[in-house]
Amino acid sequence: MTARPANSHQARILKLLRDEGPTSRALLGELVDLSRSKLAVEVDRLMETGLVVSDGLAASRGGRRSHNVRLAPGLRFLGIDIGATSADVAVTNAELEVLGHLSQPIDVREGPVAVFEQVLAMADKLKAAGLAEAFDGAGVGIPGPVRFPEGVPVAPPIMPGWDNFPVREALSQDLGCPVMVDNDVNLMALGEQHAGVARSVGDFLCVKIGTGIGCGIVVGGAVHHGVTGSAGDIGHIQVDPNGHPCACGNSGCLEAHFSGAALARDALAAVESGHAGELADRLAASGTLTAADVAAAAAAGDALAIDLIREGGGLVGQVIASLVSFFNPGLVVVGGGVTGVGHGLLAAIRTQVYRRSLPLATGNLPIVLSELGTQAGVIGAARLITDRVFSPA
Amino acid sequence: MTARPANSHQARILKLLRDEGPTSRALLGELVDLSRSKLAVEVDRLMETGLVVSDGLAASRGGRRSHNVRLAPGLRFLGIDIGATSADVAVTNAELEVLGHLSQPIDVREGPVAVFEQVLAMADKLKAAGLAEAFDGAGVGIPGPVRFPEGVPVAPPIMPGWDNFPVREALSQDLGCPVMVDNDVNLMALGEQHAGVARSVGDFLCVKIGTGIGCGIVVGGAVHHGVTGSAGDIGHIQVDPNGHPCACGNSGCLEAHFSGAALARDALAAVESGHAGELADRLAASGTLTAADVAAAAAAGDALAIDLIREGGGLVGQVIASLVSFFNPGLVVVGGGVTGVGHGLLAAIRTQVYRRSLPLATGNLPIVLSELGTQAGVIGAARLITDRVFSPA
Known part of the structure; x- marks a missing residue:
């Protein structure tokens, strides 16, 4: 059984070392706002539990060099x-x-x-x-x-x-x-x-487009779960009252119109109704089409694939525009499997958001692709x- | 210059007395988690500043009767x-x-x-x-x-x-x-x-329909302002891509379709195009129509007024349905001048939300009118x- 911190000071020290890596005792004392002696007590206790270890001398900051501490390198x-x-x-x-x-x-x-x-x-x-x-x-x-x-x-x-x-x-x-x-x-x-484009952003949205579509909501640095844990379930927001039927029983839901599954379905339907080009070749070669095929075809300049992405991205952008007006985030991150289709998707989303949301909400709003991928x-x-x-x- | 609390204990005591009214010292000690002696020190200091006064003996809870304290009755x-x-x-x-x-x-x-x-x-x-x-x-x-x-x-x-x-x-x-x-x-x-239907609800939305439309967002008991203070600005969410032009420069915005101003405009247009009935009589009598006229006409059973409210309420409901899927609140309060049109509006909103949002998000979700009014x-x-x-x- 791994040891646990005994109090909130120790908890803050552990999380700081997790987020900042090896840190000098001097800097740690400043960051957790503890006196040198009180910090020493807490760090020593954490060392006794094996959660924290000593890590040599820190670089000099002018006075006496401080000892570095870090989280135990064997933790997994x-x-x-x-x-x-x-x-x-x-x-x-x-x-x-x-x-x-x-x-x-x-x-x-x-x-x-x-x-x-x-x-x-x-x-x-x-x-x-x-x-x-x-x-x-x-x-x-x-x-x-x-x-x-x-x-x-x-x-x-x-x-x-x-x-x-x-x-x-x-x-x-x-x-x-x-x-x-x-x-x-x-x-x-x-x-x-923790490690991606949202470091140091307190309020942001993270839209994941894969088989379905969902949205992570971070408010004041913490994930907002909603009262029944379903916050961020934006895949079933209606984008077209006369739209495709959705697995949820309604019709015109966002993810029935744009998601990995919808993209593959629309590509297949277009090719079957006679669209020639890269996608048709891929279907002939493998017997099936996936969102990855659409991505590859778009990258190769296939007009049908590019259109599908632009149209679907516009619908996602329409929903994100509403959420930006409502929530006024500091950043929107777009990730998930479908982002393999790349910057055409991002451009379509940005166009809708910057056109539809209030200027006050979009003035300094970056809309970016995830860099961490899976x-x-x-x-x-x-x-x-x-x-x-x-x-x- | 009114005195201010000297520390966070005093601040908690003041807010508790604001929210709960006169309270015994014994109960106060439990609520702020302070020992009897420490609480006495803080309450005495607050009395010295004049923010808090003694208020007689509390009802007995078994042992020695405790003294009540309350906020100074002269504060305004x-x-x-x-x-x-x-x-x-x-x-x-x-x-x-x-x-x-x-x-x-x-x-x-x-x-x-x-x-x-x-x-x-x-x-x-x-x-x-x-x-x-x-x-x-x-x-x-x-x-x-x-x-x-x-x-x-x-x-x-x-x-x-x-x-x-x-x-x-x-x-x-x-x-x-x-x-x-x-x-x-x-x-x-x-x-x-503080005093209305949302007492004790941590996460809720408060939709105000007046001249325009806006939404207050409460997360974990605190108002969410957004990074530029524009959170909740839902009046400009698009409800109809081919809809009415809006003062913001876009078209099809929610408040261009349903708000006090939109309701008056639509009622006037309908009467001018030949609709007879209560609204036509009111226009003839006063030379103008307001949202309040539509409310009164709907209450009197006028079919046109009832239709206008049902249609507009459906659009508001459509937007709220998306926000409920996104935010998963514990309560939605609808208020503002247009709520004078009453339960027809509420019914139209509820219909959309319960039909469109995920069952998990609406299962225990009350959608109610404000009871506090102005x-x-x-x-x-x-x-x-x-x-x-x-x-x-």
């Missing part, structure tokens, strides 16, 4: 990011650096038991590669609403068999360590906040569990 | 709520009970100097009626975005002359007391939280300034 956390069609599993150290990362296709519709069997096998592979002997905690993202902090999926629309499955308890037993569970998009937002989710998952284990028990 | 706060076409000014005590309330038509387009002249005259009237000798603080709501906490209007679209006017400083000099300024809808939300804004304004003056300087 597991970041698990379960998508509808793939799972990412990574091992990080306590500073949330990714030491190893596996990704493989899964089908979330097979249910939690089958999915976690595969995920645990991936974790074992990472262990077998020598990256960890045991885990000090694991964070898990799943592609549906989660009752937080209990870690139980609630009525996930695309995930039969997951409703009320005790993910947190079950995995905690299997892994022998504390586990926290959240929606995959919320963890992507945490990852971007690492955002696993880093966010590791961050979630360290937020927990670096808090007093 | 001014709540000012400036709308596009009317101003409300109220005097409250420190428990935010409204002791006197004046309302009069104004035109916000006359600019801040002319408007505040009228508002200050209203405050003088309340003084002359013996309700206050001086004010210990004033809260002000204005119908546009506010840079918070500086209290400066920013690019308010319907308010020529207000951009960057130093409302807080100017009024503070005129009134001789501390002043805080926020958007009128945010103050309505604070009022509902008092929500002035109580919220008084609450804003007491949050300030009951905090350490």
